Amino acid sequence: MNLSVAISEAQTSNVPALLRWLRTAAAYWVEADEEGTLYVAVFDDWPKSAECVLRLLSEVEDLHNVRIALDGQPIADQTTFYQELFASFLSSLSGEECCREGKRAPTTSSLKIN
Numbered sequence: 001m002n003l004s005v006a007i008s009e010a011q012t013s014n015v016p017a018l019l020r021w022l023r024t025a026a027a028y029w030v031e032a033d034e035e036g037t038l039y040v041a042v043f044d045d046w047p048k049s050a051e052c053v054l055r056l057l058s059e060v061e062d063l064h065n066v067r068i069a070l071d072g073q074p075i076a077d078q079t080t081f082y083q084e085l086f087a088s089f090l091s092s093l094s095g096e097e098c099c100r101e102g103k104r105a106p107t108t109s110s111l112k113i114n
Helices: 015-022 050-057 078-094
Strands: 003-008 026-032 035-042 068-069
Touching: 015 035, 015 050, 015 068, 035 050, 068 078
Parallel strands: none
Antiparallel strands: 003 035, 003 068, 026 035
16 A cells, blocks of 8 residues: 655755655655645555654644645545544554554545545
């Protein structure tokens, strides 16, 4: 399963840190046009790469315009995605089940895609 993340340069103030986390992806590239620079990362080992994705997203100032897709399909409810991703990461740090429901990193079964 692959997860792609596209982030506009305007949404980050720490481009070097963002680039460091982009490099953890299986593939990444930078696109530039008249609207600005866009950083794209593809993680082909989702959900194993959840920590890297979380750290990449932590460099973004405004998550509203980040584009995330799972196996090429845009995630419709990004708020739920971020909540489950963060909860999964906290769970991995504590070694306990995430939330009361025992959630782990978001998968296709827990995410609504367009």
